[in-house]
Amino acid sequence: MKKWILLLSLAALQGSPAYAQTPAKTEATPAKPMDMRIEQLPSVLAGTLPYDMFFAPSFLAAVPVAQLKLVSDQFIAEHGKPLKIISVEPQGQNSATVKIEYEKAIATAQISVEPAAPHKVVGLLITGFDVKGDSPAKIDAAFAALPGKAGYLVEKIGADGRRTQIAGRATGQQFAIASTFKLYVLAELASQVQAGRRSWSDVVPILANSHSSSATVNWPRNTPVTLQTLATWMISASDNASTDALMRVLGRDAVERKLATIGHSDPDKALPMLNTVEAFALKSNADLRTRFQKANEAEQRNILDKEATSLSFEKVDLVNLGSGPVAIDSIEWFASPSDIANLLGNIRQTGSQTALDVMAVNKGVAPASANKWQYLGYKGGSEPGVISMSFLAQSKAGNWYVITGSWNDTTKEVQNEAFAALMARLLDSVAS
Known part of the structure; x- marks a missing residue:
């Protein structure tokens, strides 16, 4: 196993229809389910948001909580704490490629959510890290x-x-x-x-x-x-x-x-x-x-x-x-x-x-x-x-x-x- 890959339910990452970039939110516009889950991602990776509040049951059945915690802890040990989302590239109505800033590196990930409420995450693939200021x-x-x-x-x-x-x-x-x-x-x-x-x-x-x-x-x-x-x-x-x-x-x-x-x-x-x-x-x-x-x-x-x-x-x-x-x-x-x-x-x-x-x-x-x-x-x-x-x-x-x-x-x-x-x-x- 290579710890820089966290692979879960890739089926949800495929076949989604393309759509235009979501307009910037205003105070009067409620957050879309996809936006909400992306905003929660650093907290999940940091271990401050319970996994069962974020991931769908099918996801947790495929990858147990203990394994998720092990991989997340390994990321933190090597790259520091996850800080924030720095970019989002929609891949469909329910999927996106995101970049997550850690203390020492920038992670690239693909995320996919359920199309129906409660819109929990059914797919997550962290594809790699770029170390900040590497030489x-x-x-x-x-x-x-x-x-x-x-x-x-x-x-x-x-x-x-x-x-x-x-x-x-x-x-x-x-x-x-x-x-x-x-x-x-x-x-x-x-x-x-x-x-x-x-x-x-x-x-x-x-x-x-x-x-x-x-x-x-x-x-x-x-x-x-x-x-x-x-x-x-x-x-x-x-x-x-x-x-x-x-x-x-x-x-x-x-x-x-x-x-x-x-x-x-x-x-x-x-x-x-x-x-x-x-x-x-x-x-x-x-x-x-x-x-x-x-x-x-x-x-x-x-x-x-x-x-x-x-x-x-x-x-x-x-x-x-x-x-x-x-x-x-x-x-x-x-x-x-x-x-x-x-x-x-x-x-x-x-x-x-x-x-x-x-x-x-x-x-x-x-x-x-x-x-x-x-x-x-x-x-x-x-x-x-x-x-x-x-x-x-x-x-x-x-x-x-x-x-x-x-x-x-x-x-x-x-x-x-x-x-x-x-x-x-x-x-x-x-x-x-």
Whole structure:
């Protein structure tokens, strides 16, 4: 869950007829129901107006009061108290887009009310925050203040393909990047298609299960799907079974050669490239994990080969993973911000529109940030103690950028929502 999105009953936000801006009220003109609810919104978000006086029962049935309070409190902790409504853009008789001033930021929200009395709110979507007076220096200070280690890089890509650093911190340091590694798989797939060895429409079976496979959960083995479908699930939903299916079809060795061709500042750290089941199995099997951690690359490859049965989906015991970071400095996928920038640049240089389209399915940030760009491609990854977010973006002026960041903490879980908000600020800082 990303706390910058509060989503409730979107059906009420669609299909309303357009109408002209409501004239300014006079003392003799009673407030319209929509105006009244908009005026009450800051008080609701501040927790001073009871939720049941503002939201319709259907809304509260979908999103419990406890969840509303949790999200509102998170907004206040990060952005200060909500102060007032500063603009209203009607979207229909019963809907509007509004901007809410907080102490430290401006929130954009969509609100919808019941057409009949008592005209309570049936839809609310807070799409993002713009931090007041934000600057590259403030963003860098926020990265520096994160516990554990964190790094980021913003580069502008010139017409000749050369990249120029705009901002960065720890750009050459290796970080665990979790599912962001799947961009290497996408890059190799795009290259094999470009070379004529494969087609996006090739049909292959999903032969094995994996954990965290939301797109293919409980699917029967041998289900035939296209390579483009697998790639879309792998990138947009971070589906692990799709990732492992693609690695099997493309070949681990081919994906690793792609990493070498693109360039990696510490290949000993990055190789061998695990599939997702192997990573889960190694983390959940203490004996195998210890052997793998002590082994050199050749010995690690031998373990992957000889212990294939022990490294299968059926052998993974998630109970052994516990609730905090597990071996994130040794059983993971690793890259520096500069390595990821090279990777994103390579994907763009392949000229594969399909690969770009796949990356743009899930924007990774709230619409308020995503809509500032002509094109926004994204891949992120996380596990306890790890979060990584990377973007390939084209501004509305036509300029291309790479924006990537990672945060690791071996001692405790990182705050994914706070990092997502920080990366959104980084995106906003160069959007034009």
